[in-house]
Amino acid sequence: xxxxxxxxxxxxxxxxxxxxxxxxxxxxxxxxxxxxxxxxxxxxxxxxxxxxxxxxxxxxxxxxxxxxxxxxxxxxxxxxxxxxxxxxxxxxxxxxxxxxxxxxxxxxxxxxxxxxxxxxxxxxxxxxxxxxxxxxxxxxxxxxxxxxxxxxxxxxxxxxxxxxxxxxxxxxxxxxxxxxxxxxxxxxxxxxxxxxxxxxxxxxxxxxxxxxxxxxxxxxxxxxxxxxxxxxxxxxxxxxxxxxxxxxxxxxxxxxxxxxxxxxxxxxxxxxxxxxxxxxxxxxxxxxxxxxxxxxxxxxxxxxxxxxxxxxxxxxxxxxxxxxxxxxxxxxxxxxxxxxxxxxxxxxxx
Numbered sequence: 223x224x225x226x227x228x229x230x231x232x233x234x235x236x237x238x239x240x241x242x243x244x245x246x247x248x249x250x251x252x253x254x255x256x257x258x259x260x261x262x263x264x265x266x267x268x269x270x271x272x273x274x275x276x277x278x279x280x281x282x283x284x285x286x287x288x289x290x291x292x293x294x295x296x297x298x299x300x301x302x303x304x305x306x307x308x309x310x311x312x313x314x315x316x317x318x319x320x321x322x323x324x325x326x327x328x329x330x331x332x333x334x335x336x337x338x339x340x341x342x343x344x345x346x347x348x349x350x351x352x353x354x355x356x357x358x359x360x361x362x363x364x365x366x367x368x369x370x371x372x373x374x375x376x377x378x379x380x381x382x383x384x385x386x387x388x389x390x391x392x393x394x395x396x397x398x399x400x401x402x403x404x405x406x407x408x409x410x411x412x413x414x415x416x417x418x419x420x421x422x423x424x425x426x427x428x429x430x431x432x433x434x435x436x437x438x439x440x441x442x443x444x445x446x447x448x449x450x451x452x453x454x455x456x457x458x459x460x461x462x463x464x465x466x467x468x469x470x471x472x473x474x475x476x477x478x479x480x481x482x483x484x485x486x487x488x489x490x491x492x493x494x495x496x497x498x499x500x501x502x503x504x505x506x507x508x509x510x511x512x513x514x515x516x517x518x519x520x521x522x523x524x525x526x527x528x529x530x531x532x533x534x535x536x537x538x539x540x541x542x543x544x545x546x547x548x549x550x551x552x553x554x555x556x557x558x559x560x561x562x563x564x565x566x567x568x569x570x571x572x
Contacts, residue, residue: 225275225411229418232271237428240265264427266310268383268419269435273303275415276442290404291335291449292411298331299441302369306433320437321370327441328365332358335445337452339364343459343542365444371469372440374476376431378496380424380521383431385468385528386439387416392465392532393446396539400454409446412439425518440469460545464535464552468528471556495556496520498563505567527559 273296280292305323309315315323332338338361341348351357376382394409416439422429431439447462463470472494480487492501503516503523531552538545 225279225414226418228278229272229275229415230421232274233268233419233422233429236265236267236271237422240267240429264430266430266432266434268423268429268431269303269438270307270432271422271429272415272419272431272435273299273438275418276411279411279415290407292408294334295331295408295442295445298327298334298445299438301326301330302441303327303434303438306373306435306437310432310434315433317370320373320433321366324366324369324437324441325362327369328362331365331441331445331448332361335449337449338362339448339451339459341451341459343546361448365441365448367473368444368466368469369437369440371473372443373433373436374494375469375472375496376433376436377494378500378520379427379518380420381496381524382436382439383416383420383423384521384525386443387413387420388529388532389443389466389468390416390446392536393443393450393462395536396457396461396465397446397450397454399536399539400450400457402450402453405446405449405453412442412446424521426514427517456540458538458540458542458545460542460549461535461539464531464538464545464549467531467535467549467552471553474553475557475560495559495563496524498560498567499523502563502567527556 276292277296280296283290284293302320302323305315305320309320338354338358339351340357341351342360351360372382372386375385390409390412394406394413397403397405397409419429419431419435423431443466447466450457450462451459476494477487479485479493480489480491485491500513500516500520503519504513508516531548534548534552535545538548
């Protein structure tokens with residue numbers, strides 16, 4: 223509860239003082255972007271509040287001699303957080319630049335924590351991952367890609383923060399079942415800090431998570447399953463992928479879709495599932511100017527689909543074969559949801 227209130231306090235403080243940042247901020251025009259689904263131009267500093275709350279607790283724990291890996295993990299997030307914050311303040315950092323910053327953060331995490339994903343539960347790939355260089359390279363690329371994936375879903379009020387919260391809860395449940403107290407504590411701290419931001423972002427967006435928040439929280443979240451597979455021999459990798467399913471499914475579908483249409487992979491568009499659901503709601507009920515209602519409602523509608531894979535991953539945490547089957551089923555359902563949303567939108571347009 224302490225982290226929740228600290229995060230909420232920082233968020234409220236940043237909300238009422240964001241006008242003082244104007245001197246450092248360049249006009250972004252986010253509401254005119256092709257992928258825009260929001261109303262107005264709220265300050266993009268919500269992620270700062272969450273990470274500051276976690277940093278505050280980490281320092282307090284050190285003072286009381288309860289030091290763990292929390293501070294090291296937060297320090298490793300610094301490169302991608304800074305790159306995201308520069309983008310939030312209007313000092314343009316390209317998607318490629320932010321991806322490179324995420325790679326630097328992943329390398330920092332490997333160095334500071336002395337951990338990486340040692341296996342994938344895929345036989346031939348696991349043989350290659352027995353070489354540390356291969357395992358570390360794949361871990362770094364996966365970590366950086368996941369950070370970018372969380373940023374891609376940060377398009378609806380509360381969506382990214384809800385995904386981080388639910389996934390972190392899933393990681394906490396698995397680590398608790400496996401007796402990994404340290405990981406459980408950090409996962410719950412991440413849950414509490416993120417929940418503290420949600421009242422400022424849903425249903426109305428007083429603050430945005432921003433690129434600093436999306437990339438920063440994405441980095442912290444993805445290292446929970448990486449640490450779990452590093453420490454627990456019996457945990458199923460596909461179960462952990464189910465726990466962090468939604469960003470993974472979205473980025474895999476996005477990459478395949480853009481490759482199929484020969485579009486630039488890094489170029490933004492409005493073809494993500496959450497954007498299709500919002501447009502469907504506008505066509506069905508709210509109209510072209512109904513984003514203030516359809517935006518938060520989209521997050522609510524997607525909540526069961528976000529939660530179901532996480533629960534499945536927790537239940538199947540030590541059963542890789544069943545987890546792989548479930549992962550494939552959820553990926554299929556996610557893919558089929560895209561044409562279904564488009565079909566419904568076209569029906570309502572008529």
